[in-house]
Amino acid sequence: MKVWATLLLAITPAWATDWLPGVELYLAQGSDAPQSQRFSGLLGAEHRASGWSLNGLLRAEADQEDRLEPGPIDQQHRSPANRRVLIGERASAELRELYLDHRLGEWTLRSGKQQIVWGSTDGIKVLDVVNPQSFREYLLDEPERSRIPLWSLRGRRPLGDAGTIDWVLIPDLSFHELAGPDALFAITSPLLTPQGSLSQPSGLQGLLLTLSRTTSSLPVDSLAPAIDPLLIALAENLGGRLPPELLAAFAPELQTVTRRPRLSASTVEVGTRLGLRRGRNDLTLTLLRHHADLPYVTVETVDEGLEVQLDYQMTHTLGLQASRSFGSGLLRFEGALTERAPLPVVSLPGDDRRTGAPSYGVVLGYDQLIGDQSLLSIQLGALGAMMDERHIPANDHLPLVSLLWRDEWIRNRLTGELFTMATLDRGDALIRLRTALRLDDSWQLRVGGDHFLGDRQGVFGQFRDRERLIFELSWTP
Amino acid sequence: MRTLAFLMLALCSSFTLSESVRAGDDSTARALMTRIAERDEGHRQQAEIRFVLTPQRGAAQERTALAYREQGEEGRRLALYFESPRSLRGTGFLAWDGTEATQDRWLYLPSLRRARRIPSAERGAYFLGTDLSYDDMRLFGKVDLQDYHFVRAITVEGQPNLWDIEGRPVSEEVAKALGYRRAFWRVDARQLFVLEARLHDLQDALLKTVIFSELDSLDGIVTARRITAINHKTGHRTELQLSNIVNDAPFPAERLTPQGLEGGG
Secondary structure, eight states, X not given: OHHHHHHHHXXXXXXXXXXXXXXXXXXXXXXXXXXXXXXXXXXEEEEEETTEEEEEEEEEEEESSOOSSOSSOOOTTSXXXXXXXXXXXXXXXXXXXXXXXXXETTEEEEEEEEXXXXXXXXXXXXXXXXXXXXXXXXXOSOHHHHBOOEEEEEEEEEOGGGEEEEEEEEOOOOOOBXXXXXXXTOOOOTTTOSGGGTSSTTHHHHHHHHHTTTOSOEESGGGGGGSOHHHHHHHHTTTTEEOHHHHHHHOOOOOEEEEOOOOSTTTOEEEEEEEEEETTEEEEEEEEEEEOSSOEEEEEEETTEEEEEEEOOEEEEEEEEEEEEETTEEEEEEEEEEEEEEOSOEEOTTOOSBOEEEEXXXXXXXXXXXXXXXXXXXXXXXXXXXXOTTBOOOOOEEEEEEEEEEEEETTTTEEEEEEEEEETTTOOEEEEEEEEEEOSSSEEEEEEEEEEESXXXXXXXXXXXXXXXXXXXXXXX | OHHHHHHHHHHHHHHHTGGGOOTTOXXXXXXXXXXXXXXXXXXXXXXXXXXXXXXXXXXXXXXEEEEEEEEETTEEEEEEEEEESTTTTTOEEEEEEESGGGOEEEEEETTTTEEEEEOOXXXXXXXXXXXXXXXXXXXTTOOOTTTEEEEEEEEETTEEEEEEEEEEESSHHHHHHHTOSEEEEEEETTTTEEEEEEEEOTTSSEEEEEEEEEEEEETTEEEEEEEEEEETTTOOEEEEEEEEEEXXXXXXXXXXXXXXXXXXX
16 A cells, blocks of 8 residues: 555656556457456556656556466565555556656666566576566566566666666565466476466475476375375385375375565675677676575475475576677677576475576577568577586476567558577477557557467477467557 | 859868869869768757658658757767657667767667667668658768769759759669669758758659758757658658757766666666
């Protein structure tokens, strides 16, 4: 309530404030049934004064189908100050932005709820890690919508023409939002994360089903408090191990406990970025002290039996970006090394193997402008973890390639974009097509489609039956 | 009398610039275009620009933007911050044009939340859906002396201050880069301003006409408040209306940097 009151107070002097309302109607139609029928209302406000400005954006939306976030919405991954206001199970309202821009000497400051984008890749997230992301539509939603804004303070100071220096201070400890186990885009690929099956009530059951994709048998004794004694007796005849899917069938629903870090001087996230420019070359160095946005997943023995625990832990990321333009072409590189990040594994009781490892992400991209408006961009990248025998085995390398083509026609009124991303080792892929027609200065129609290829274990193939067509009509005065 | 004075001026200029007159140039034409190219534009300018884009059929579309321009030793910098319509609000475009090594472009789209360096478009490419090319926007009524032979200059009958000048790209490569085979300029020798440019495509057919009107002298700097570009092939028309022009007043240096595009500058 305090946040809403602040917004209202901030935008009260309407004589100097630009009001920016908007309405969006969005339909995602799957091959079998509607996936999402969303109605969104937006209210933006911008107040400019000499030396400072204030921006706010409020978004309310209702999804008639309720397949993206079915059932009660869990917001444990968000800090209390960052949560959506839920209106039943199908509607919510969220303060997407509320920030003050002002100057302090040489520094330009932005304070408030905002998005901070330090990455510059398309689709493959390497350094765009300051804000967490909502995966309720996996990678299909627009980055602007899927990024979770954070209450934060950002400062920037130019270094003449040579570049800039930035810093951020983030007391808002919010993390990635994963689709629940019954959601349309629940993540099930063992290459990514087991947590998708853990968000909501299925607990151990979902976890075991996830493990069944990579493990043929599990030691029963570690799960004994939660397993039927009959099964334990059965397992004794099988060397103490049983297939995880069998265990899952008899597993009780366990409570999942999210252990959120408490806000303190040691848990506040901080970062700095130094951007240097010389002629056609850009070089940016980034250093972030932040929480990994995915939790470590452990099954712990507690008094009542077993408990699935999700822990968010602090880590450090070092990043490097470099680019050089060649006439109508641009070559760019982005790389990040994270001190320790959670692996897509679950630690069971008695298992002392490591569940986190140093991780890396690298992308080499080339953008080529063709003619007046056409842009062709190709990226080669890899995400991975540096593991050894001390770690619980997990996928340690994900090579990716992406292709983006963007064009404009009818004096920018019609735009088209085709984006495809594929794994180089498994060959599964995502194909995303979007066209947008600006009917006039207020109305815009977007039509597109998403298609997944590959096997169900893959990062894209897991959604092979989730292809869809989308239609969106938006109005802004 | 004024014509005579101008001719003397032109002759003096052509004498002092004799080393830079290219073979095939008409010395009077080059002298006049040189003086226009060297016209004082001030160091900085900021203005509000209203774009009206009118197709041959259909409704016109309007955009408004805040424009910042700076002429430095390393070349010209231009930034546009779009204010309306809502779908474009917050979009920023920045161009640094100087020597070959410092031609850079950045685009900021609110949906991306970052200023991204973009490959430089061809100089003759159309600028953000208008009928003006990137070069037209860069030069804003001036002509790059390196690009053309100025082959003819004749006075307009009955209007001694007005001259018609014909130019041709110095090479096939330049012609392709500009997208023009020939250009005809009507210039005001008194105000040293191009009033109209008629530009022919590579097939030498009339491609577009750009008209600079409502000339105004502010702080001793002549500025066209209205620029109209008509594409004769498509029937599309672009009109730029400049208002609230401020010359040589300080504005935050970040306005002309990629980081400034991201706001807060």
